Amino acid sequence: MVRVLLVDDDQELCQLQRDYLTSEGFAVTLSHDGESGLTMAMQGGFDILLLDQMLPGLSGSEVLRRLRQHSSLPVLMITARGDDVDRILGLETGADDYVAKPCSPRELMARIRAILRRCAPEKLGGNPAASSDLEVGELKVFGRRRQAYWQEDLLDLTSTEFNLLEELCRHPGEIISKSQLSETVLGRPLTRYDRSLDVHISNIRQKLGLLSDGRSPIQTIRGIGYLLLDESK
DSSP, rough: OEEEEEEOSEEEEEEEHHHHHHOOOOOOOOEEOOOOHHHHHOOOOOEEEEEEEEEEEEOOHHHHHHHHHOOOOOOOEEEETHHHHOOOHHHHHHHHHEESSOOOOOHHHHHHHHHHHHHOOGGTOOOOOOOOOOEETTTEEETTTTEEEETEOOOOOOOHHHHHHHHHHSSTEEEEEOOOOOOIIIOOOOTTTTHHHHHHHHHHHHHOOOTTOOSEEEEEEEETTEEEEETOO
C-alpha cells in the first residue's frame, strides 16, 4: 500500500483529496501546518509527501529545505496556479515535481503515480525495472541501489534527479530531447513554459562539478535537449 503524507492547511480540500486517494487504495495521513508536517515526514514511514507551498508556521519551501538535509523522500509540491516563482523555488530546493492548485483528483493521482513509477514501482503493483550499472567517464550509476558517484564521491540526489541522470547515462554522447526526458522521467508531456527539467538539470550540474577542461558533463543543446559528454568518444 502506498503511504502518502499530505501537508496542506486547507482542511476541506485535504479531506476531499484523502477520500479520493483512499478510494484508489492509498493510505493517507494529514497534517495542516509546516512544523507538524516536517516532524511527521522526518519520522519516516511514508512513500511520498504532498506538500503545499503556503502553510502556517514553516512555508512549504522551508519544510522541503530542512527535509532534504536528512531525507530523499519523494516530494510533490502543491503551488498556486501561475506562481512560477514558487514552482522554481520548490524544484531548486529538491521537489521531484509540482502540481498547480486547484487541480483535479485525476491530475494529482497521475503526478503521484509518475513519481512512484520511477522510484518505487513495486508500490504500484509492478516490478522494479531491470537496471544495470552504468559508467560514463568519472560518473558511475548503480540502478538497483539507486546511487550515483562522481569521482568516487556519492551524490546526494533526489529521486527525480537520479532518474534524469540515469536516463542520460543510458545514452552517453547522444542528444536526448526535452520532450523525451519529460515523458520518460516526469511521466508527462512537455508543455511550452514548463521549466522543471531545466531546474532539475541545473541542480544535477551543481552536484556533479566540472570536467578537467572546465566544462559541465551535461551540455545543453539549445532548443533540443541535453547531452551527457562521453570523453571516451
